Amino acid sequence: MDKLTRHICALTPVPAEPGDRIELIPVGAFRLADARGRQPMRLENAAEVIAASFRRAPGGVLPIDFDHRSFAPQGTANSTAAGWVTAMEAEGDRIMASVDWTADGRRALEGRSYRFVSPVFKTWPDGRVALIEGAGLVNNPSIPALRQLASKDITMDPIQKLAELLGLSADAPDQIVTRVGALVETETQLASIATAAGETGEGDELTTRICAKLTAAPEVDPAEFVPMATFTEMQRQLASLQKTVGDDKADAALQRARDAGKLTPAMEGWATQLASKDLAQFEAWADAAPVMINLGAPRHAGRTPPVKTDALDATERQVASMMGLADDAFLATRNAAIKES
Numbered sequence: 001m002d003k004l005t006r007h008i009c010a011l012t013p014v015p016a017e018p019g020d021r022i023e024l025i026p027v028g029a030f031r032l033a034d035a036r037g038r039q040p041m042r043l044e045n046a047a048e049v050i051a052a053s054f055r056r057a058p059g060g061v062l063p064i065d066f067d068h069r070s071f072a073p074q075g076t077a078n079s080t081a082a083g084w085v086t087a088m089e090a091e092g093d094r095i096m097a098s099v100d101w102t103a104d105g106r107r108a109l110e111g112r113s114y115r116f117v118s119p120v121f122k123t124w125p126d127g128r129v130a131l132i133e134g135a136g137l138v139n140n141p142s143i144p145a146l147r148q149l150a151s152k153d154i155t156m157d158p159i160q161k162l163a164e165l166l167g168l169s170a171d172a173p174d175q176i177v178t179r180v181g182a183l184v185e186t187e188t189q190l191a192s193i194a195t196a197a198g199e200t201g202e203g204d205e206l207t208t209r210i211c212a213k214l215t216a217a218p219e220v221d222p223a224e225f226v227p228m229a230t231f232t233e234m235q236r237q238l239a240s241l242q243k244t245v246g247d248d249k250a251d252a253a254l255q256r257a258r259d260a261g262k263l264t265p266a267m268e269g270w271a272t273q274l275a276s277k278d279l280a281q282f283e284a285w286a287d288a289a290p291v292m293i294n295l296g297a298p299r300h301a302g303r304t305p306p307v308k309t310d311a312l313d314a315t316e317r318q319v320a321s322m323m324g325l326a327d328d329a330f331l332a333t334r335n336a337a338i339k340e341s
Helices: 046-056 103-110 158-166 173-197 203-215 228-259 265-277 279-288 314-323 327-340
Strands: 005-008 021-026 028-030 041-043 062-066 081-091 094-101 116-123 129-138
Touching: 021 116, 021 129, 041 129, 046 081, 046 129, 062 094, 062 103, 081 103, 081 129, 094 103, 103 129, 158 173, 173 203, 228 265, 228 279, 265 279, 265 314, 279 314, 314 327
Parallel strands: 062 129
Antiparallel strands: 005 116, 021 094, 028 041, 062 081, 081 094, 116 129
């Protein structure tokens, strides 16, 4: 540490009503306005500089005095404290200090006896800031003042402030615009969801109420519902009952066709299939089909015997088509049946 150089210079005006946060020293490159300004200075790794400064500070605080009297030879000046720096943090292009002002310090500022704060820091030979030792209230600034800052009166570039709130760099405006757009869209969507859910409010409380409503079990009347297993079993039983009834009706229609002599043994397979698939179509065929089997005189009482022809009528052609028979084959079967009757 023997090669370190101490610098005392006024950088920042403070407000008449002192806040508990002040701008203390720039971060990055800066110059002093006097002869020392020939060599640029720079504060890099702000977090490391802050940590090193508090490690070397007696009692873990840095003094703010009047006119840098604390840094005069021991016993040559009154070193009454104007305040104590209790914390520091990098904020953009500067280090901000949290200050616990003394009664003397507050009176000096409120009475406008002092208007500037001057940091005391040490640098390496190459101009890099190594330590911050404290500060003093002064009236003779050695460099042009930076912008005035205090916890209750911070004047900041709106883009810089917005970037800090979003955790982005002020040098990336496209990212800032994208993030703001996403936030606006999210707020719009949340408002629509809240309206649909019948909720009002904002922030986390609104989100929590909406999520609770979405995850809550619906209120239902058990009397209006049956278990799925019961419903499935009822469907199965109904289908079985419908098939049984349908099969009974088909069997009855087939038997009527047999009793009427319109269904030959060769036609049983086709007729059974048709009656099971489309009972109405089978019954239409049975009504129009000629008698093809002689079942005895009593069954023909009062009926006019079928007329033997050498051609099929429309109904017979339809029946032959459904049976998959050629017209001449069906005609031969029909005529043989008529002959037997």
